[in-house]
Amino acid sequence: MRHHLRKARQIYDSGGALETAKSAVRYLPIEANNLLFGLRHGNGTRVMNEDWDNLLILDACRYEMFADRIELDGSLESRISLGSSSEEFMEQNFLNSQFYDTVYISANPFIPRLNLDENTFHAVVNCLEEWDEKLQTIRPDVVSQAARDAHDKYPNKRLIVHYMQPHAPFIGEKGRTMIGGGWTMDDNDTGEPGIWNQLRDGQNVPLELVWEAYNENLDLVLSEVESLLDDVNGKSVITSDHGNLVGERLGPIPTRRKYGHPYGVHTEELVKVPWFITDRETRRDIQADPPIENEGNTLSETELEDRLEALGYR
Incomplete structure (x- = not known):
């Protein structure tokens, strides 16, 4: 609202x-x-009410693409997300609440944008300082390492690990060849629209290539997730905050074709998300403690807006 x-x-x-x-x-x-x-x-799932020690969020991952590509041992279910964008997902799950038993490791700019790094969680580890200027995003290996460090530093806390992939920009080998999907423009050229804006504007971008680059982004982050799971204990769940529209029309009242993940649009392509459970024999002994000063939040408002724009949110 x-x-x-x-x-x-x-x-x-x-x-x-x-x-x-x-x-x-x-x-x-x-x-x-x-x-x-x-x-x-x-009404959808409130993720903080679910049973997990580690919640791994793959930003903008559709359920069916995850189901087609996951090769880990575990059980795949689905959930209905409370938001069709990161902003809505975070507002509905975290805003005006306290989760002092949880540490949030985030590559998503909406955590500081919504002031969720202040007195919402026990701690927030903000990865935005590790912004890759060439790729215009946070690499998944950066997030994994921050999660390992947090796992060691906060052994009795739940962990939310929020990766930016498979969200655009597409940073795989094929994705980097796409103007607006990857980032092959010159360093001084910052005016190129993102891939979803290009498609909305009717530019001739082959959807087959978009899907290949999108899935490539998912494979990259899943490789990092698999590696991280070997280094953390407890029950882990892999999910997403929202999906993406890739040319579908909304229904049952038809609309024109839609792209990306607009706020407040609830359809299966956007809010049906994976819920992949990997049970471990050992569980962490979780306890709540007063919040501490968050880590890595030194970005200015202008820098935050620049990150959001690069990710297609402006």
């Missing part, structure tokens, strides 16, 4: 009451579809 009110205010400030009214009318089919989706699938 906060997001929609903020967006409405922006439209009103730039275009006045008429443009605001037009935007509201365009959004009515989405709200109707959301209502029907909720009646069919229920």
